[in-house]
Amino acid sequence: MAAPEATLDLLLEVSSLLGADTRRDLERRGLTESRTHLLWLLAEGPRTQQHLARAMRVAPRTVTGLVDGLTATGFVSREPHPDDRRAVLVTPTAHGAEVLADLVDGHRRLADQLFGDLDETDAESLTASLRTVVGRLRDLIGDDDEDRGEASC
Amino acid sequence: MAAPEATLDLLLEVSSLLGADTRRDLERRGLTESRTHLLWLLAEGPRTQQHLARAMRVAPRTVTGLVDGLTATGFVSREPHPDDRRAVLVTPTAHGAEVLADLVDGHRRLADQLFGDLDETDAESLTASLRTVVGRLRDLIGDDDEDRGEASC
DNA sequence: TATTGTTATACTCTATAACTATA
DNA sequence: TATAGTTATAGAGTATAACAATA
Numbered sequence: 001m002a003a004p005e006a007t008l009d010l011l012l013e014v015s016s017l018l019g020a021d022t023r024r025d026l027e028r029r030g031l032t033e034s035r036t037h038l039l040w041l042l043a044e045g046p047r048t049q050q051h052l053a054r055a056m057r058v059a060p061r062t063v064t065g066l067v068d069g070l071t072a073t074g075f076v077s078r079e080p081h082p083d084d085r086r087a088v089l090v091t092p093t094a095h096g097a098e099v100l101a102d103l104v105d106g107h108r109r110l111a112d113q114l115f116g117d118l119d120e121t122d123a124e125s126l127t128a129s130l131r132t133v134v135g136r137l138r139d140l141i142g143d144d145d146e147d148r149g150e151a152s153c
Numbered sequence: 154m155a156a157p158e159a160t161l162d163l164l165l166e167v168s169s170l171l172g173a174d175t176r177r178d179l180e181r182r183g184l185t186e187s188r189t190h191l192l193w194l195l196a197e198g199p200r201t202q203q204h205l206a207r208a209m210r211v212a213p214r215t216v217t218g219l220v221d222g223l224t225a226t227g228f229v230s231r232e233p234h235p236d237d238r239r240a241v242l243v244t245p246t247a248h249g250a251e252v253l254a255d256l257v258d259g260h261r262r263l264a265d266q267l268f269g270d271l272d273e274t275d276a277e278s279l280t281a282s283l284r285t286v287v288g289r290l291r292d293l294i295g296d297d298d299e300d301r302g303e304a305s306c
Numbered sequence: 307t308a309t310t311g312t313t314a315t316a317c318t319c320t321a322t323a324a325c326t327a328t329a
Numbered sequence: 330t331a332t333a334g335t336t337a338t339a340g341a342g343t344a345t346a347a348c349a350a351t352a
Contacts, residue, residue, distance in 0.1 A: 004264035007276065010283040015168035017290035024294065034319060048332060062320055064335065069318080086328045111157035113293070114286055123160065123339040126282045129275060130163040134269055137170035140266070141177070187342060203310060213311065215343055222341080239310040239351045 011133075019042050025106065029071055029099055039075055039092065039100055046079065046089035075099065157286065164286075178259065182252055183226055191219050192228055192245065192253055199242035228252065 019033075026036050034056075041047060041055050049063045056063070067090055070076040075096035081087035092100060115123065172186075179189050187209075194200060194208050202216045207218070220243055223229040228249035234240040245253060268276065 004262055004268040007268045007280050007283070008260070008264040010280060010287060011167060012171065012282055012292065013287055014164065015171060017287065017294060018165065018168060021290060023296050032318065048333075058319090059321055060334065061322080061336095065319070081333095084329075084333080088334075107161070108158055108203040111161040114289055115160045122278065122282060125275065125278045127160050127163060129271070129279045130160070130167055134163060134166050134170065136267055137167065137174060141170060141174050152266070185341065201310080211342090212344055214313095214345080217312065218342070234310095237310080237352075241311075 013067070015078070029102075031099070032069075034101065035070050036068055038063070039070065039096060040091075040103070042090060042092050042096075043100060043104065044074065046091040047068070048081065048087045048089060052090065070096070074151070174263070176181075184228070184252070185222075188219055188223050188228070189256065191216070191243075192223065192249060193244060193256070195229065195245050195249075196253060196257070199244040201234065201240045201242060203240070205243065223249070 023033060026032060031039070037056060038052055041052055047055075049060060049067060052067075053060045053063045067076060067078065070090075071078065074093055076090050076092055078088040079091045081089050115126075118126065176186060179185060184192070190209060191205055194205055200208075200215060202220060205220075206213045206216045220229060220231065223243075227245050227246055229245055232242040232244045234242050251276065268279075271279065
């Protein structure tokens with residue numbers, strides 16, 4: 001038992017359910033996954049759109065659209081860059097910062113609900129297995145993992 | 154160590170990498186994730202669009218678009234339903250069936266690459282943990298898992 | 307009256323290409 | 330000349346609502 005395919009199917013189901021849970025939570029707040037990913041990258045301060053495009057591995061034009069949406073819904077604003085008049089600094093509004101803090105908190109609570117009561121041995125074993133899988137997937141994809149911020153939510 | 158949040162982050166990274174690997178593979182074949190999900194549901198035979206909409210948890214109109222795309226690119230055809238003249242049976246073409254078989258095979262090979270060499274203990278422990286996580290996520294979401302086909306690819 | 311699938315419309319995410327302002 | 334961000338255009342996925350044909 002525990003055939004490789006069954007394990008992969010479980011992992012894919014976890015992915016699907018995690019995505020569904022996340023989306024449902026975000027919808028209530030008027031956010032989408034992509035917009036949230038961008039907002040998440042502002043946790044440590046304002047960033048230029050170029051920076052965000054590279055971190056999200058997305059075309060600059062895509063960031064324009066995401067920032068447009070987040071601006072229209074009151075989560076961020078475009079502020080002038082102090083040193084470069086071509087660039088803007090995408091900056092969370094008070095509301096955006098509040099929602100962001102809330103999302104970070106929700107992430108922590110979800111982690112506790114899912115893994116908080118695993119005993120030490122199981123937890124170690126699970127993280128070790130996941131680390132191995134991440135390494136193998138990176139090899140398969142040829143991902144260098146350069147330049148990314150923290151994990152998306 | 155092995156804090157709950159680190160484990161969740163690993164799981165999210167696995168999700169992200171699995172998605173990237175899948176998309177890259179599908180692009181080469183002229184498929185998208187949604188279209189592939191639909192094609193996958195035809196593995197055991199033709200289905201009506203209503204059936205597909207329920208299985209994919211998506212609006213009927215969305216299925217129309219996906220079937221349009223798959224028809225235009227030669228993966229499926231719409232055949233008359235023998236008993237119900239309102240309905241159509243979405244049916245893989247020869248090409249579609251061939252690609253589908255190839256995808257199923259690729260899924261098996263990926264599983265082997267990721268988990269084929271785990272020792273019995275680790276494999277059991279990993280699947281047990283994943284099953285627990287699936288259960289908890291289902292509870293969180295209130296997912297009844299009725300009516301779905303096999304896992305999407 | 308209920309169901310199957312469609313046309314019509316709209317929003318989001320993504321991409322490429324051409325352009326403006328600035329460096 | 331190179332970079333930051335935009336307008337323009339396009340394709341994919343999703344949704345709701347109104348409608349046709351059929352059950």
